[in-house]
Amino acid sequence: MSVHLLQTATSVLLKDPTASLGDVAKAAGVGRTTLHKRFPTRADLVRAVANDALDLIDSVACQVDFDRDDAIEDLITRLVALGPRVEFLLRFPGLERDAELRTRIEAMDRPVLDLITRLQGTRLRRDLPAWWILHTLYAGLFNAWEAINYGRLAPLDAPRFVLTTVFEGVASAGAAQRT
Amino acid sequence: MSVHLLQTATSVLLKDPTASLGDVAKAAGVGRTTLHKRFPTRADLVRAVANDALDLIDSVACQVDFDRDDAIEDLITRLVALGPRVEFLLRFPGLERDAELRTRIEAMDRPVLDLITRLQGTRLRRDLPAWWILHTLYAGLFNAWEAINYGRLAPLDAPRFVLTTVFEGVASAGAAQRT
DNA sequence: TAGGAGGTGAACATCCGTGTACCGTTGTGA
DNA sequence: TCACAACGGTACACGGATGTTCACCTCCTA
Numbered sequence: 001m002s003v004h005l006l007q008t009a010t011s012v013l014l015k016d017p018t019a020s021l022g023d024v025a026k027a028a029g030v031g032r033t034t035l036h037k038r039f040p041t042r043a044d045l046v047r048a049v050a051n052d053a054l055d056l057i058d059s060v061a062c063q064v065d066f067d068r069d070d071a072i073e074d075l076i077t078r079l080v081a082l083g084p085r086v087e088f089l090l091r092f093p094g095l096e097r098d099a100e101l102r103t104r105i106e107a108m109d110r111p112v113l114d115l116i117t118r119l120q121g122t123r124l125r126r127d128l129p130a131w132w133i134l135h136t137l138y139a140g141l142f143n144a145w146e147a148i149n150y151g152r153l154a155p156l157d158a159p160r161f162v163l164t165t166v167f168e169g170v171a172s173a174g175a176a177q178r179t
Numbered sequence: 180m181s182v183h184l185l186q187t188a189t190s191v192l193l194k195d196p197t198a199s200l201g202d203v204a205k206a207a208g209v210g211r212t213t214l215h216k217r218f219p220t221r222a223d224l225v226r227a228v229a230n231d232a233l234d235l236i237d238s239v240a241c242q243v244d245f246d247r248d249d250a251i252e253d254l255i256t257r258l259v260a261l262g263p264r265v266e267f268l269l270r271f272p273g274l275e276r277d278a279e280l281r282t283r284i285e286a287m288d289r290p291v292l293d294l295i296t297r298l299q300g301t302r303l304r305r306d307l308p309a310w311w312i313l314h315t316l317y318a319g320l321f322n323a324w325e326a327i328n329y330g331r332l333a334p335l336d337a338p339r340f341v342l343t344t345v346f347e348g349v350a351s352a353g354a355a356q357r358t
Numbered sequence: 359t360a361g362g363a364g365g366t367g368a369a370c371a372t373c374c375g376t377g378t379a380c381c382g383t384t385g386t387g388a
Numbered sequence: 389t390c391a392c393a394a395c396g397g398t399a400c401a402c403g404g405a406t407g408t409t410c411a412c413c414t415c416c417t418a
Binding site: 030031032033034037 | 364365366367368
């Protein structure tokens with residue numbers, strides 16, 4: 001049941017990053033000793049959760065054809081479905097201090113950044129840097145996950161919300177452009 | 180020098196929410212004892228930092244004329260300038276567990292939500308709920324603060340980035356609308 | 359049925375953050 | 389010059405989280 005354990009740890013630590021290992025074990029319905037046996041130290045657990053999330057993203061990313069122009073839509077839609085497991089990765093404090101994790105995260109970003117850069121020739125605006133657009137995408141995902149978590153947003157609505165907002169913005173279509 | 184102390188505490192706690200009071204005191208160039216004298220407990224310090232940020236927001240919000248249609252632009256521009264002090268407020272984990280703080284945060288959101296709702300008749304799209312638009316604004320601010328902090332974004336560029344992205348999106352103007 | 363693997367709870371030592379008390383130093387104003 | 393307040397530092401007590409060990413249980417299999 002290692003999978004379920006990691007999922008539980010994800011949600012517990014995401015809700016309260018200072019939660020004790022005892023809390024995590026209890027939430028997972030597992031003895032604290034067992035938890036220690038599988039993850040000798042707290043850092044090990046956190047790293048495992050993060051790597052699990054990265055594996056999840058990899059398994060999704062390899063299904064996306066980054067050569068297609070609508071790859072972003074595809075990717076976003078799939079990422080929204082992953083929910084809190086990925087949110088952990090981008091939100092848990094201090095994760096970037098682990099060199100190995102930082103490398104994996106950068107490796108995860110690269111194909112998306114390349115895609116964005118390529119699309120800036122056609123579908124995406126050129127007056128914003130690629131990294132800014134990437135972070136805007138992530139921010140949209142954050143909002144969706146959080147809203148779903150609070151029960152404000154139906155999971156099936158989420159992809160449309162994110163895509164619409166990120167691509168077209170919140171200004172009404174007919175409104176005069178801002179200066 | 181209580182002001183400087185709170186600012187330092189803000190940035191230290193924002194970078195690492197689990198930082199010890201000793202770390203905060205050291206960063207502020209102050210004895211841990213002195214810190215304890217001013218803020219008897221850790222919760223007191225966190226609450227003070229949050230309330231300081233809220234005061235800052237209040238002092239900005241009262242300069243904005245929420246009856247004008249471009250109030251959002253004005254507000255965003257001013258909020259971007261506040262930087263990490265406000266970021267703390269929206270990012271520090273567990274802050275919403277304090278009833279008094281939660282009330283103040285809601286009170287802070289309300290005029291903006293009302294403004295958004297009003298503008299949804301004209302400048303803002305009606306197919307997204309007001310709270311979603313509000314969170315999109317906040318997300319844009321996050322991105323700007325973070326990018327400034329990492330030195331990727333010039334502070335003077337930030338308002339334009341946020342406003343452009345949030346209002347018009349990242350799709351190039353000439354591109355066909357997404358379906 | 360014996361034995362091993364995996365899980366559990368209890369007990370223990372340890373570390374670290376926290377809060378408090380006490381004392382010495384500095385600086386400021388009466 | 390004295391009194392007093394503010395500050396810094398040391399030391400100590402306390403509690404909670406952590407990591408380790410050990411004994412016991414259960415299930416599965418040879």
